[in-house]
Amino acid sequence: MNPNDSQTLLIKNLSTHFFTGKGVAAAVDDVTLSIPRKSIVGVVGESGCGKSVTALSVLRLVSRPGRIVSGSVMLDGEELLGKSPGEMRQIRGNKISMIFQEPMTSLNPVYTVGRQVMEAMRIHGNTSETEARDRAVEMFSAVGIPEPEHRLRSFPHQLSGGLRQRVMIAMAMVCRPRLMIADEPTTALDVTIEAQILNLMKELEEKFDTSIMMITHNMGVVAEICDYVYVMYAGRIMEQADIFELFDNTKHPYTLGLLGSIPRYGGVRRRLYNIKGMVPSLLDLPKGCRFSPRCEQATPECESREPELYDAGAGHYVRCFLHANANRGEKQ
């Protein structure tokens, strides 16, 4: 496999640390992740697991005291980490775009949404005013905004939450990016709107050849639209697999715990499985496997040494000693 051809995004051994007064927090620690062309890749985990910082690192938007300390981020085979700020500005919003959880805070309240959507094209596209307007209207109808010409003149507060998120998506897609990073895009929305937005993202991915990095804590959302999933915990990737493989053949105790603690839609049980304890502080990580203090299957080995990502076959990798031995042989 030549990664440069088939991968839209290839993150290799990325580490982003925050240098705080209390010590160094490794928010993203040696993360390797790839997003193939025409695919939706999920990055899941709980608050503080490093999923959003991974996304910000790709865009080089990590602000102080955070810094990317090592690794590589390649977009279509082109290294992003060495780019100058000016070159990065040419990439953001153009080749890589991002949508956020709360559309109201990411839209400027004093400009019409049309102006905000056209801004990206004016900066990146060398398009004329009329051309930009035509494309904005086209994009508004592609994302399902009714009466697009009329809506261009609306201000963000005049739109509902669902429409605002559609505007955000239109803005993200208008330059036909290679990659769209969606950070919890439906978390603030009602379920019926969420279903519409997820549907729309799937459609756009197929139509515009844009890969999507879907950052979420919601396993339901992952199951709904992702092709491949990375599960993160305390800055590390714990498990990664094809979507069906991950749900059918879950291996890592943390992933099992995450799935087990979802109130099931289907069977009613009085007690939910719960992972004991809570996410460790990044400033005070446990020795060995980061999940070991909360893991029911932890052994003394887990507490002294950190497992690597073991190949479990079929594109499934697990950072757990339980799945180490059987597969080491297979690999060699």
Next chain:
Amino acid sequence: MTREENKHCLLEVDDVVKEFALRGGFSRSGQIVHAVSGVSFTLDEGETLALVGESGCGKSTMGRLVLRLIEPTRGAVRFEGRDLASMGEPDLRAVRRRMQIIFQDPYASLDPRMTIYKIIAEPLLTHKTHKTRIETEFRVRELMSRVGLRGDQMNRYPHQFSGGQRQRIGIARALALNPKLIVCDEPVSALDVSIQAQILNLLCDLQDELGLAYLFISHDLGVVRHISDRVCVMFLGRLCEIGPTEEIFSSPLHPYTKFLLEAVPKPDPHMRKGKKALLAGEMPSPVNPPPGCAFHTRCPQSEDICKRLAPGMKSFGPRQAACHFTQ
């Protein structure tokens, strides 16, 4: 709505209407927000009734009406058979000990300048239930251990706790006066799934031990299915459907309930369907609710009668639904 003469009935909400007048703004004065329009339900002792619906459907307003934190425009809320609206201040104070609330955001609902001891002891001191500081402290420790906090943490401040622990503090405060009813307003929505499971388990355990009744307000249908005995589905201030949880989830009667259940992303990739049936259009405004059935502008089954006539609640065994076409 038929009134069951059940001696265990704790709470009775009878055709409650709440309208808010819009003031100020540019040209909005004189307009009225119809937040809750004629909602009736009952809640038995030890039962969990969920209020579900999307933002703006009036479920949180309903929760506040039940506690008489706001006054209904019309209709009655009866707690243990007595109308809250007609109660004077002393009676209301006595009743308020028996009904409590847990809020969504454990960061916003705890005073950052109060220690955990002060937060949990506040209702005890307000209602003068314990004579001495030692007795009060004993009770606070007891409450803290009941919700899974260590008693030696009581001199700390809220910012020293995680979201899940703060929610436990909120629960301990709600339990302080031995309530019969707790209104849970999105109690786990702000929490991570693993913490959410811990809190849901805690709420279930407390219900079993203390015989609490929960009015559980949530937009998360997975959580609702897990925790509640009965479900009320609301749309734009009105009830669509009410009935036992499993029956509603396995065979919804109202078209809106069907859309709502269909829309929930299921944590199982094998349940992906090619295309979901999506709800068309936008949520109508509660300032200007559509005439007739509030859902008719978005309902695929809508016919002439829906535009003219608001459907009443019809009974179907233990369930009720408000749709002209439900058989």
